[in-house]
Amino acid sequence: MRLDPDTLAEFTDQEVVVLAQQGAEAAYRELITRYQRPVFALIYRMVRDRELAEDLAQDTFIKVLNHIDSYRPEHKFSSWIFKIANNAAIDHLRRKQLNTLSLEGAPDALTADRQEATALQVSGGEESALDELEARELGTQIERAIGRLRPEYRACIIMRHVEGRPYEEIAAALTLPLGTVKTYIHRARNELRVLLAESRE
C-alpha cells in the first residue's frame, strides 16, 4: 500500500494505526513522526541521558510497532505509547536508581565526555541574548527542579505541563487513578515551587 505522507498527516491517530495494522509502512513512519518528539522528551527528562533516552525511545517504538496488531482502538493511541515509554523509563530508573539529577550530568557519568552528553540541555528560542540567558537560567532551574522530583511526580508533571495531556490520559498512560494523578500534580507543583525557591537562595 502506497500512501502520501501529506495525506496521512491529516488522518487521526486511530486511522493511521488501522493503516499500520494493514501493513502500510508509510503509516509506521507517520506514527514515529508524530510521537518521536514527545516520547523522546518524556524519556529524556526521566532518565537525564540523551543517548540512553534515544535507546529507550527506540525500544518503545519498536515495541509499539511490533505489537501494533494488538492495539485496541477503544484506548487512545497516545496513552498506549506514553504508557510504554514511561514504563521503559521507570524500569531503567529502578535498575539504575537514577532518581536524582545533576546539572553536571547523570550520576553514573564518569568521564568528561559522558558528563557533557548527560548534562542538561535547555532549549533556547528566538530571543535577545539577555532574554535567552534569563530563559536558559529559568529553564535550567525548572529542569533541575523537575529532575529532583520523584519519578511518578516527574512523569505526571511532564505529561501534564510540558506535553499538555489531559488528566484522564495521564491516568490511563501511567495506570493510576484519576485522583492520584491530580494529587501527584498538585504535590509536584508545590515541590517545584519550593525547589525553585531553594535554587534562588
Place this chain on the structure above:
Amino acid sequence: MNDGTLHPDLDDSRLDDALADIGRPAPGMGFADRVLSRTRHPLPRRLVRIRDWFRQATSGVRGWVLLAIISITTLGTWSVAGSVAWRERDVIARGADIAAAEVVVPAVQEARGWREVVVDRLFDWLPLSIPALKFFLMLYAAVSLVCVIGLWWLMRTPRAAEVHNA
C-alpha cells in the same frame, strides 16, 4: 516571566508558563529509519484474525474448559486403550513374538547389509520411479518455494524503499 522573581509563592500561571517553555528535545537525525530497520513487518490481517480467534478461544474460562475437555478425552482414550491392551495381553504378547520373528529379526539382518541393500535398490528404483514421481517432486518444489517466500515475507522488516518513496 523571565524576571527572576522565583519564590515559593510563584503563581500558577507563571509556573505553567515556565514549564511550558522548557520545550521538547528531539531525538537525533535518522531516528525513524533506525526504528523502522528494527521493526517487524505486521502479519496479514487474515492470519491476525485467526490468531486472535484462537487466543480468544483458548483464554480465560474458555481456555480452562478446553483444557479440561482435552485432558478428560485424553485420559479416557488412554484408559480404554490400556484396558483393551490388558484384556488382550495374551494376543498382544503372541503378536509381539510374531512381530519380532517376522519383522524385527529380518529387519536387523537386513540392516546389517544396509549399504548393499540401499545402494543396489536405490539405483534400481530411482530411474524407474522418477518419471512416476515427477508430479509430486514438482509439487514439493513449488510448495517449498511458496513456504520460503512466505517466510521471507513474514520475517522481513518494512520495505525501506517504499517508505522513502511514499
